[in-house]
Amino acid sequence: xxYVASIGSYAIMIKEVFKKPTKWRIMKSLILKxxxxxxxxxxxxLVFISxxxxxxxxxxxxxxxxxxxxxxxxxxxxxxxxxxLEFAPxxxxxxxxxxxxxxxxxxxxxxxVTEQIDALEVMGVNALNYLVFPKIVALMLYPFIIVVxxxxxxxxxxxxxxxxxxxxxxxxxxGITLDFIPFHVTYAFVKTLVFAFILATIPSFHGFYMKGGAxxxxxxxxxxxxxxxxxIVILNGILTQLLLG
Amino acid sequence: MIEVENIQKSFDGTxxxxxxSTTFNTGQTNLIIGQSGSGKTVFLKCxxxxxxxxxGTICYDGKTYSDLTDDEKRNxxxxxxxxxxxxxxxxxxxxxxxxxxxxxxxxxxxASEMQDRVDFVLNRVNLVDAHHKFPSEISGGMQKRVAIxxxxxxxxxxxxxxxxxxxxxxxTAILIDNLIQEITEEYxxxxxxxxxxxxxxxEIGQKIIFLKNGVKxxxxxxxxIFKTDNEAVTNFVYxxxxxxxxxxxxxxxxx
Numbered sequence: 001x002x003y004v005a006s007i008g009s010y011a012i013m014i015k016e017v018f019k020k021p022t023k024w025r026i027m028k029s030l031i032l033k034x035x036x037x038x039x040x041x042x043x044x045x046l047v048f049i050s051x052x053x054x055x056x057x058x059x060x061x062x063x064x065x066x067x068x069x070x071x072x073x074x075x076x077x078x079x080x081x082x083x084x085l086e087f088a089p090x091x092x093x094x095x096x097x098x099x100x101x102x103x104x105x106x107x108x109x110x111x112x113v114t115e116q117i118d119a120l121e122v123m124g125v126n127a128l129n130y131l132v133f134p135k136i137v138a139l140m141l142y143p144f145i146i147v148v149x150x151x152x153x154x155x156x157x158x159x160x161x162x163x164x165x166x167x168x169x170x171x172x173x174x175g176i177t178l179d180f181i182p183f184h185v186t187y188a189f190v191k192t193l194v195f196a197f198i199l200a201t202i203p204s205f206h207g208f209y210m211k212g213g214a215x216x217x218x219x220x221x222x223x224x225x226x227x228x229x230x231x232i233v234i235l236n237g238i239l240t241q242l243l244l245g
Numbered sequence: 246m247i248e249v250e251n252i253q254k255s256f257d258g259t260x261x262x263x264x265x266s267t268t269f270n271t272g273q274t275n276l277i278i279g280q281s282g283s284g285k286t287v288f289l290k291c292x293x294x295x296x297x298x299x300x301g302t303i304c305y306d307g308k309t310y311s312d313l314t315d316d317e318k319r320n321x322x323x324x325x326x327x328x329x330x331x332x333x334x335x336x337x338x339x340x341x342x343x344x345x346x347x348x349x350x351x352x353x354x355x356a357s358e359m360q361d362r363v364d365f366v367l368n369r370v371n372l373v374d375a376h377h378k379f380p381s382e383i384s385g386g387m388q389k390r391v392a393i394x395x396x397x398x399x400x401x402x403x404x405x406x407x408x409x410x411x412x413x414x415x416x417t418a419i420l421i422d423n424l425i426q427e428i429t430e431e432y433x434x435x436x437x438x439x440x441x442x443x444x445x446x447x448e449i450g451q452k453i454i455f456l457k458n459g460v461k462x463x464x465x466x467x468x469x470i471f472k473t474d475n476e477a478v479t480n481f482v483y484x485x486x487x488x489x490x491x492x493x494x495x496x497x498x499x500x
Contacts, residue, residue: 020319026349115333122293122405123347124322 010205017133017201020126027134034138038100043145045099046092050083050149053091054156055164057082062166075167076175079157081184088149089188090236093195096142097228101203104135105224108207109217117208128208135200142196143189150188187243194239195232202228246271247292247403247435252301254287261287263459264301271402271435274426274449278440279456280481286407288456289439293327293405294318305403323351326396326434328406328425332388334380334395340367341376344394351399366394370424386417390424397428404429404436410445418442422449443488446470455481471495 021027061078108131111117120127154176161167167175206224210216247269254262261284269275277285290296292303294310303310305321313321334343341363348359367376370390375383380391389409396404406425410418422442426449429436438445446453450467455478463478470482471492483489 023350110336114331114336115329116335118295119327119329119333119335121295122322122325122327123350124319125350 009209010201013128013132013205013208014201016126016128017136018129020129021133022126022130030130030134031137034134035141037103038135038138039141039145042096042099043148046095046145046149047152049095050088050092050153051156051159053087054079054083054153055160057087057153058157058161058172059164059166062161062164072167072171073175073178075161076157076172077178078175079161079172080154080176080180083153083157084150084184084188087153088146089191089195090232092146092149093192093199093232094229096195096199097203097225097232100139100199101224101228102221104200104203105207105210105221106217108132108204109210109220110214112208112210113213113217128204131208132201132204135204136197139196139200140193142199143192146188146192187239190243191236191239194235198228198231198235202231246306247437248302248304249292250302250304252288252291252298252303254284254291254296254298261459262291262298265456265459265461266301267454267461267464269435269437270452272430272433273436273451274429275435275437275452275454276440276446276450277437277454277456278446278481279462281441283456284459285439285456289405289407289437292437293325294322323347323399324402326399326401326404328389328392328396328404328409330408330411332380332385332392334388334391336380339377339379340372340383340391343380343391344398347395347399362398366398367391369397369428370394386413386421389413389417389421393421393424393428397432397434400432401434404434406436406438406440408440408442409438410440410442415444418444419448425449426451443482443485446482457481 022030058075058079062075065072065074108117111131117127117131120130158169158172158176161172162169203221203224206220206227207217210220212219249265249267249269252262252265253260265284265288277288279285287296291298297311305324308317308321310318310321334340335346338346344363344366345359348354348362352359354362363376367373370393372387372390372394375387375391380388383391393409396406404425409425410421413421422445425436425438428434438449440446447467450470452466453464453470454461455463455475457477463473463475465473470478473479479492483492
């Protein structure tokens, strides 16, 4: 019953986010601040993780090719498919649920605990629009870092495969160009945009409606990470079936 | 003037406010006092429109809050200033940014007009060299003064304060009390203060409402509180030996 009530509250929150917009002059600076914090602030960690995951995918694939009948370009092909279809859009979103999600929940939750949200509401400001809308808009640029993640992931695979002696550069490059289906990138971007909305709104929901003190802010951040990850995984299954199934 | 008529509010079947009626006059500091759990904060949040009463009406200069449209409620809220117990300053903004915030949100003033107004109110609360500091870099007393400056920057008709001097040393607490009273009289504001502080009661309690278990037990002024025989009020107000002695001296002097 609590879950049903929470889903209802979440839907009401989303409706409120788009009501009574804040002045554009103020909203513009809030959006730029959130782009800096949520997008550029996440670029470093995602580049770092993507590079090494790409490398590990390439090494694991190469080590598991035992038959001579399997072409050597499979290492590049498998790395590309893994990175574009799943690692960049989905795995990165789970990482973002931890990094960006916990930041959003704790910052909004702290504002709730310290009555800053009450202060906004008393002034007549639509606190949900003021706090959540800029995050949604900023995270619509999330596909930008996913493109970077895709590129760096495949680059990591190439570095690991060629310098680790698992494949030649020519085989790897042939593999990453083999049977390339552009719709797979579209599929990844569609997923990314949906996950971006989830990344902005579920952590905001947990922060905005939290009750209690400083300890509860920490608990809300953990709960938010768990639920954001669960929703991302479920939506990943649904979207994959709808778009590729 | 704020007129409150038969306000009732329950949470999960527990009646927190049980039919409070009173009037808060303009140009006066109106104090709500009572023990913890007496319903003071809920009452204040009903006055602010943060809680909707289950029954009863609240009229702000003749405008009944529950009859207003959403836009009218928003406009009314812009005529309210609030000083929160913990100041509730925005951490990410400087002192100046906090005070300028309502002007940026709700007015079409130019940058220089806003700056003049911000300088004026910060000067009025005796904060002259903290403009570019963040809330975490200033003392609790200064934070309270910034909160007061933010609350009055829009020239409010109504000022609400929740425990404005909690956590402050006695000297700073008196300064804050006096500042609120001066501002109330100077700008003819209807001020409602939620407090536990007996110094505030004695110093600035032009009208005092004593709540007990969600019911208005007594109302009067700081002069009348000395004379009252209401046991609940005297037990609460004169709970310390010092205040008991002060009251005894007053009664002896009167006789």
